[in-house]
Amino acid sequence: MAQYEVVMAADSLVGIKNLNPDSVLRLYMASNEKVAIRLFAQVWAPRPMMGVDDDNIVRTTVRPNAKRKIILGDVAQAFLRAFGPSDPPKLVGDLGFDEQKWEITAFAFETELSIISRPYWGFGVFTKCFLNEIRLTGKREIIDRTVYDSLSFLGRNPWEPVWTRRFERNIGMGVEEQAEIWKNSQLRAETVMREILREVISISGGTGGPDFHGCAVDLEMARVALDDRNSHAFERAISRVSGLLNIKADDPWGELGGNDGSEVVDLTKD
Structure with a gap:
């Protein structure tokens, strides 16, 4: 399984970066710009x-x-x-x-x-x-x-x-x-969140993946929240999905891995 980093920006936006050097997908990263x-x-x-x-x-x-x-x-x-x-x-x-x-x-x-x-x-x-x-x-x-x-x-x-x-x-x-x-x-912020949603779906193995069905309800809630422009509801849904996918915390980075009892990243905290 490929490794991923969960990136927390100070404003609670979440980004996921594929660490595979062959990946062409680069999502939002907290920057100093x-x-x-x-x-x-x-x-x-x-x-x-x-x-x-x-x-x-x-x-x-x-x-x-x-x-x-x-x-x-x-x-x-x-x-x-x-x-x-x-x-x-x-x-x-x-x-x-x-x-x-x-x-x-x-x-x-x-x-x-x-x-x-x-x-x-x-x-x-x-x-x-x-x-x-x-x-x-x-x-x-x-x-x-x-x-x-x-x-x-x-x-x-x-x-x-x-x-x-x-x-x-x-x-x-x-x-x-x-x-x-x-x-x-507004568009830049929305684009970031939609990219996050797409990548989380990809991490779950796609719509036919073994992990997708357990996350399907929350992923749909995240999509609906974005359509309603409700970023806080989106974050809560993504937080629940990250827990189901065993995204573990290793401050300041989280890493997608097996269920080894590591603390789950809580994206709802300030």
Whole structure:
């Protein structure tokens, strides 16, 4: 049986690399490639309201030491959720009278997330007068995964504005050009996961292999999760399959082998 390595990226994406030198298939590997992208999004919903303490840490308003408040909005909430475990987001600079005009930053896995909320029409009278400028700097795979999950959480196209002409004038590019940046990141993340699924099926011996039938239900669940753009459900399904295939952990690598009692790699952990 050929040997394989299970590669865990910091954002919980999983890659599998065939160690056979004759193999032409090279799947996603956690790399040190650093990139920076800038996205712009139309804000639709004003919730949630967040508190800011004396150290400019952004927290839930239930905290007793929250001295000021900001309106986070649906876009920023989606990105912070997609960014995963990180240092608490911090407010940059001082707050003015407008609770929806702010800049926050967060850092995790050698990747920085910066979000600026500002009005682009109507003097910021309504929530839909605001856009968010999102800057991500760091590892390519983490950035792509963050964008992918943010789009899934939002369930809409955030690059589609209420007022197209004003939006384009403010961001300095056309809506279609901006949409391509979002879609390219989303596509790269999805491609990685589909390649993982194909390779795991191959490891199981293909659809007619001896190991496939025991994994068939979870492999189908992984496929459906990808079709639904649910990366977390995909990871859980792949985690169960990896256990059935006896992918064992040998930190930082796992190796596909026989059932020798080695610890199973848990891909659901942060």
